Amino acid sequence: MTQRHVDSYEPPVILPSGDQAISVEFAAEISERVNGQVYALADALTASPPAWMNELVPAYRSLLVQYDAFQVDFDVVAAELRERVAAVYPATGARDHRQRTVYELPVAYGGENGPDLEAVASQARLSPEDVVRIHSGVNYRVYMIGFSPGFPYLGGMDERIACPRLATPRTRVPAGSVGIAESQTGVYPNASPGGWQLIGRTPVRLFDQSENPPSVLQPGHYVRFLPVDSDEMSRIEELVAGGEYVIKSTALSA
Amino acid sequence: MSRSVTVINPGALSLIQDSGRQGYQRYGVPVSGAIDPEALLIGNLLVGNGHSAAAIEVMFGGAEFLFSAEAVAAVTGCDLEISLDGTRLSTWQSFVAPAGAVLRLGPPVAGLRAYVTVDGGIDIKPVLGSRSTHVASGIGGLDGRPLAAGDELPLGAPNASSSPGAKFPGQLRKVISNELTVRVVQGPQRSSFTSQGVRSLFSSTYTVTDRSDRQGLRLDGPVIEAVDGRYDIISDAVVSGAVQVPGDGRPIILLADRQTTGGYAKIAVVATVDLPLLAQAVPGTALRFVEITVAEAQQLMRERHASVLSADLTFDLETHRSVIAIDGETREINLDYRRDELRKPGGGAVSVSIEGVRSTVRVEEMPR
Incomplete structure (x- = not known):
């Protein structure tokens, strides 16, 4: 997942993924540019969906296009996708036209909320305060949502605080936990097993199955973590429990 | 109510x-x-x-x-x-x-x-x-x-x-067996595997382990070798039937409860037509893989679907088998009848056979 080969495919490749889906791969790298191309194609297909299209699943550098193979042959879908790719690549690829919105997530770092903060700091030869300052100092791009419902894969983390996954994953990570794995960071929206090192926890609910869309964060959004103390954490937890908490968001100028 | x-x-x-x-x-x-x-x-x-x-x-x-x-x-x-x-x-x-x-x-x-x-x-x-x-x-x-x-x-x-x-x-039902031949198409990351690795997949028998569930079947068998030992890929979306190979070289076939994305290379994807066989595969089931083209897989899927949808679901005889005791001796009896006929006013005929000897009984009223 963290390998970074710096090479793009020219043109992007069309790969069958079983008999009912095609994966369009743009490059073998994780970058805002490549991820922007993925969403440019997803947006174009969503804006004028082919009759055979079932579901789109975007990821870091590829778009999975699920199609109705009872209606259409692989060759037809592949040909149409090549045309659609040509229309968005590379012209719009370098530019993500989405509204760049930054969501501010309050995080209580360390202690029982972030049991691995000390370990991350000692691996990075930094103080826990430095790890918090570095982690909360940048806007992270939501590259994709996967692994579990609403789990955002966030890119753009400072390499100084990168750290390996736990050798033995936890059987239960509490909802809202903020973790680090290699040079990625992310938030567990729901309690689940997990192997990322946990440095904090946000009281904000990122996934609600009764809402549509169920995920607050969308790919292409940005996230910034705001360190809060335990009093502020308790106050926000009460607001969240009462359904009164509104996540602060701001538009980034492109 | x-x-x-x-x-x-x-x-x-x-x-x-x-x-x-x-x-x-x-x-x-x-x-x-x-x-x-x-x-x-x-x-x-x-x-x-x-x-x-x-x-x-x-x-x-x-x-x-x-x-x-x-x-x-x-x-x-x-x-x-x-x-x-x-x-x-x-x-x-x-x-x-x-x-x-x-x-x-x-x-x-x-x-x-x-x-x-x-x-x-x-x-x-x-x-x-x-x-x-x-x-x-x-x-x-x-x-x-x-x-x-x-x-x-x-x-x-x-x-x-x-x-x-x-x-x-x-005759249209799939045969459940503990030795299955599973048809697959080439996976999106076939090139992540060595020719030896691909040969392992298609020339070996893999066994369904008891660490299998609705998320996927974990298989045991010869290691499938990746180029330079690199099994990890940049995470992407996965489909039902994807055969992914993690770092231990042993394949996992993803099924209904799979996560939406995964970070392991996918060497093959099971043809939709064969997914029901995997759903019924108990631990210990032996799997062999054969490769077909995507066009063939789509053809098989459509033909199977059409034959299921066009199957003649009517039938004439309903058969009930039971064991009864006659004068203290257990006997197996078969009751064959047309249920719709029995529901008609005035009742209908039931064919009763006791250990091969047939006779017909008239049922005046169908108990509900």
């Missing part, structure tokens, strides 16, 4: 499943749904439901359900014995369950999962467009959990087309 089915005993694992939760994978929501979609489809056809109506998926049998009101039901999927109030019934065949009747599923003789379909479908509140249960994320079904004794499952309005006496022809 609204109709319902009450869970008396859920067995090892009973789950409400329909044809899956489509459209939310981009938010990380797994598709889930019936792991043997064909058995669900046929079960729904037998009771006159829409193709994707929700049913009860029962793993390892051993479950009991009570009908609150008369319903038309069927059991499809694995091979197992079923009975209604103690009378043995055939699977793959619809029947009338009178109010108060108890349906019992015995342990599977072959395969793993049975589907109990009921006319009107299990009518719980859908979550994100589906009633399917995904236990790991607590979504769908009843509060995202497996069924428990005492759960009351509301039924939808019965479909006008539902009638007892529909049977899926035996």
Whole structure:
């Protein structure tokens, strides 16, 4: 997942993924540019969906296009996708036209909320305060949502605080936990097993199955973590429990 | 009064499943749904439901359900014995369950999962467009959990087309076996594997391990070698049937409850037509893989679907087998009759054979 080969495919490749889906791969790298191309194609297909299209699943550098193979042959879908790719690549690829919105997530770092903060700091030869300052100092791009419902894969983390996954994953990570794995960071929206090192926890609910869309964060959004103390954490937890908490968001100028 | 089915005993694992939760994978929501979609489809056809109506998926049998009101039901999927109030019934065949009747599923003789379909479908509140249960994320079904004794499952309005006496022809059923040949197409990351690795996949036998579940089948067998030992890829979306190979070189076939994305290279993807076989594969099942083209896989999928949908579900004779004691001696008897004929005013004929000796009995009135 963290390998970074710096090479793009020219043109992007069309790969069958079983008999009912095609994966369009743009490059073998994780970058805002490549991820922007993925969403440019997803947006174009969503804006004028082919009759055979079932579901789109975007990821870091590829778009999975699920199609109705009872209606259409692989060759037809592949040909149409090549045309659609040509229309968005590379012209719009370098530019993500989405509204760049930054969501501010309050995080209580360390202690029982972030049991691995000390370990991350000692691996990075930094103080826990430095790890918090570095982690909360940048806007992270939501590259994709996967692994579990609403789990955002966030890119753009400072390499100084990168750290390996736990050798033995936890059987239960509490909802809202903020973790680090290699040079990625992310938030567990729901309690689940997990192997990322946990440095904090946000009281904000990122996934609600009764809402549509169920995920607050969308790919292409940005996230910034705001360190809060335990009093502020308790106050926000009460607001969240009462359904009164509104996540602060701001538009980034492109 | 609204109709319902009450869970008396859920067995090892009973789950409400329909044809899956489509459209939310981009938010990380797994598709889930019936792991043997064909058995669900046929079960729904037998009771006159829409193709994707929700049913009860029962793993390892051993479950009991009570009908609150008369319903038309069927059991499809694995091979197992079923009975209604103690009378043995055939699977793959619809029947009338009178109010108060108890349906019992015995342990599977072959395969793993049975589907109990009921006319009107299990009518719980859908979550994100589906009633399917995904236990790991607590979504769908009843509060995202497996069924428990005492759960009351509301039924939808019965479909006008539902009638007892529909049977899926035996010759069209998939054969459940513990030695399977599984057809696959080339996976999106085939080039991540060495030629030796690809040869391992297609020339070896892999065994389904007991670390398998609705998320996937973990296989044991020869290591599949990746180029430079690099099994990890930049995470991307995965499909049902994807054969991914993690760092230990042993393949995992992803199934209904898979996560939406994964970080391991996918050497192959199982053809849709063969997914039902995997849903019924018990630990110890031996798998061999053969490769076909995507065009062939699509052709097979369409042909199979067409043959299921166009199958003649009518049948003439219903057979009941039971063992009785005559003068203290146990005898096996077979009762063959046309159920629709018995329901006519004035009754109909039942052919009774006791150990091969046939005679005909006239039934004046069909007990309900």
